[in-house]
Amino acid sequence: MNVTIRVHRFTPKPEEDRARRHSSSPFGAKARNGSPFGSSPSRRRVRGKHWTQDYAIQVQPGQTVLDCLLGIKRDTDPTLAFRYSCGHGICGSDAVAINGTPTLLCTAKVEDYAKPESGQNGGANAMADEGFRPTATKENVVANNASVNDSNQSYDDGRSRIIPSSGDPNNLGGFDDSNGAAANSDSPSNLGLIEIAPLPGFPVLRDLIVDIDQMMSQIKKLEPYLKADGKLATTEDGKIDMFEYLQRPEELKRYELLSNCISCGVCEGSCPVYAGGEAFIGPAALIAASRFINDSRDDDTNARLNAIATADGITACQSVRACSRECPRGIDVGEEMWQLTERVKNRQI
Ligand code: SF4
Ligand code: FES
Structure with a gap:
């Protein structure tokens, strides 16, 4: 079976750029907000580039979303960053948002979260129910050509949010099918799409890793x-x-x-x-x-x-x-x- 894993990725600006920017700004070091519980998350924001990247992969029944990411990292894209430890719902280190719902990567089963893509039966409606705009069809995705857009997908307060795919081919990551999986949304063996974003409400450090x-x-x-x-x-x-x-x-x-x-x-x-x-x-x-x-x-x-x-x-x-x-x-x-x-x-x- 095939599934498309869409990952909301983030690359922070290099440290020295951030240090230079803050040292030259009179607003670089803001006062504490007076809360007994510490600083506001917005103070800890990290600036950088946000984009989405699609990976078309093959999965076995019973596999978890964590299994998918581990496979992608091992076989396709070693730059993909996410956090996990126990793999069994014990350590709590791998919380993310899957199709907009906060949950753990290691307990989320692929078949429970895969949704038909736009163009498949009921796909557009199913994704709209989850709060997403219609996603890309295979026609407007350029294979192996992940694109980067840092202007309209960058949020000022640095907190993670679900970033809907725009439907604009220039804004979309390409399917990466270097492992041989076919991104055929009409095939009955195609489970559809799983969209993974960092845990909402936390400053993003890199890809799915939050602070x-x-x-x-x-x-x-x-x-x-x-x-x-x-x-x-x-x-x-x-x-x-x-x-x-x-x-x-x-x-x-x-x-x-x-x-x-x-x-x-x-x-x-x-x-x-x-x-x-x-x-x-x-x-x-x-x-x-x-x-x-x-x-x-x-x-x-x-x-x-x-x-x-x-x-x-x-x-x-x-x-x-x-x-x-x-x-x-x-x-x-x-x-x-x-x-x-x-x-x-x-x-x-
Ligand atoms: S969801 Fe909240 S209450 Fe439940 S285990 Fe995680 S941190 Fe604890
Ligand atoms: S990896 Fe430990 S809870 Fe998921």
Whole structure:
């Protein structure tokens, strides 16, 4: 079976160009935005060239989108950059947007995401449903001739977004069929198109690799570790008593699922507030905080609630609940955000 993988690529400007540009500008070093959770993502933007590139490849049933990218990198285009580690939905390092939906490369099956291309049965409508304009037909794609356009596909704030294909042959990457796959959209063995873009809401470093530093520092700022004061761990005569940390099963149940979060950022890429560029600490950090707020052993619940009761903390959550849809660990993130809102409202001040 054949499939076309369309990748939204990005090449950053060389370091020295960026350094020269910033050193000559009085606006190069902007002041912090006053948020307790750190700098705005827009400050970390990297400038460079955005373009789309198509790869027509052959796939086997059951293959994942990560398998496709690994094959392309090995056999066709070693310059393609993406991040992954475990390959099994555990590390959370390979979050991207596939057909506009934030998810993990390694758990996304090709047959679940391939859509008919424009020109195939219902192709234009199917892609329009996903929010894309009609994509290229094989007639207006030049084989092995990836084109680059850095004027109208470059976004000022440096955050990743789904960039629709324009339908203009000058804007499209060419099919790369050097591995022998035929890009025949009419063939019944042609599964169609899969469009992959960097995770929305994160500054893009190169191709599908985004900068997750800000998300990690936001998680760290909420001190995601157990804070139980020493007296609980000792007996009256000062000996360590491990049994003090026992919990009842119902207490464990309140945070057990939350402790499975892998900090992949899929919920953040799905959140229109976070990915939309508003000041918001983001659902991943709030899930990390909620894991300890719901832990009966933790002594710092009120301080934790105070820490997120800020304009760019839980207060910024608009309860859209898009964050729940694709969490690879099955966490109902939107419901947790709602529960946190209630806890913050009812906390002792
Ligand atoms: S809550 Fe789910 S989607 Fe969000 S970072 Fe954790 S594992 Fe990923
Ligand atoms: S590669 Fe580790 S979660 Fe996908």
